Amino acid sequence: MARIVAAMAMVHGPRITGAPDRADPAAAQRTWDGFAALRRELEAASPDWALVITNEHLTNPFFPYAAPFTLGLAPRFRAPAEPAAALPEMLVPSDEAISAQLLDMAWAAGFDLAYSHDLLLDHGTTVPLHFLTPHLDLPIVHIHQLVSRGPRPRLRRCYELGGLLRQFIEARPAAERVAVIGTGGLSHWVGNAKMGQVNAAWDQHVLRLFAERRDDELLAMTDAALEAEAGNGAHELRNWITVAGTVPGAPGEVVNYVEHVPAWAQQSVHLRFRLEAG
Amino acid sequence: MSTFELDKVLYHLRHPEQLARFQHDPAGFLAAYDLTPEEARALAEADLVALDRLGANGYLLLAFAHRIGLHDYRQLTALLAGAAAPTPAGD
Numbered sequence: 280m281a282r283i284v285a286a287m288a289m290v291h292g293p294r295i296t297g298a299p300d301r302a303d304p305a306a307a308q309r310t311w312d313g314f315a316a317l318r319r320e321l322e323a324a325s326p327d328w329a330l331v332i333t334n335e336h337l338t339n340p341f342f343p344y345a346a347p348f349t350l351g352l353a354p355r356f357r358a359p360a361e362p363a364a365a366l367p368e369m370l371v372p373s374d375e376a377i378s379a380q381l382l383d384m385a386w387a388a389g390f391d392l393a394y395s396h397d398l399l400l401d402h403g404t405t406v407p408l409h410f411l412t413p414h415l416d417l418p419i420v421h422i423h424q425l426v427s428r429g430p431r432p433r434l435r436r437c438y439e440l441g442g443l444l445r446q447f448i449e450a451r452p453a454a455e456r457v458a459v460i461g462t463g464g465l466s467h468w469v470g471n472a473k474m475g476q477v478n479a480a481w482d483q484h485v486l487r488l489f490a491e492r493r494d495d496e497l498l499a500m501t502d503a504a505l506e507a508e509a510g511n512g513a514h515e516l517r518n519w520i521t522v523a524g525t526v527p528g529a530p531g532e533v534v535n536y537v538e539h540v541p542a543w544a545q546q547s548v549h550l551r552f553r554l555e556a557g
Numbered sequence: 558m559s560t561f562e563l564d565k566v567l568y569h570l571r572h573p574e575q576l577a578r579f580q581h582d583p584a585g586f587l588a589a590y591d592l593t594p595e596e597a598r599a600l601a602e603a604d605l606v607a608l609d610r611l612g613a614n615g616y617l618l619l620a621f622a623h624r625i626g627l628h629d630y631r632q633l634t635a636l637l638a639g640a641a642a643p644t645p646a647g648d
Binding site for chain 2: 336340363
């Protein structure tokens, strides 16, 4: 069976690339180091393709439909130029055949993924890939979760999606190697009076839950509590949870954590899941 | 109360051509949407404080603020928090 050879989660805020000089230099350096460490891990793992689990930020319309989970189904996807992230238009390669097989398997298993032939990408994908695969030479299977506007899927459903993705990977040809990349911030507020703040105690608690794989406690959080304590941006935790669902039991190991980078309106954090050697 | 229609306008205003049409004739542009009088006024006047109070989505409000010239998020935060705008001199 194919294997997950790397699983990781990290921040994707647009100001990381859009305003690198505004941040405290030490915090910025730790961020570049965090991305560099994950890039080395990815390169050492030598995946054939990667899953990127993220959310867009209402770059795509949320009407007339909003789907909890959308799979990209095309050979490549476009990320329009995004001034806030100071990134040019990018074309990110995908693997339509693998995506189509995933869709078929998901539907057979009773998991009704939506799909899109024309999904627009934004900093949720491009900021991490700018650091992890700067040559954009790794085929990506894109999964967008409904995060930036509610109602949103339950955390537990995201975790279950992770389990489905693992089953899909394990049913594939034995030689295949797959990386799973989740992107998003922990506590942060977006477009409201509290923007620029974080809840460091909440972040550290969540990182501990990933480290100790207290998954039930993570999944028991309600949206209302999550938003009250950690802000409307913290719904991005879903992307981390889905990754965790692909590697049950693998402890989350913090690669970088800077508790507050005000210029970027969030924390800086990179996490890898420690997989069993094999 | 649903903020859908309000958010739909803000989504459309992410696109430069639509923003230009809106800025040329706010009332005419907004007539195509099913807005409450308060929502229409807040949009027409680009009243960010009122839009926030009416429940506009934060991501869309931030994008709108950026489009109308508040390029540093702290300008929006200061406005919404009712404080003086901070200097954009880093942390």
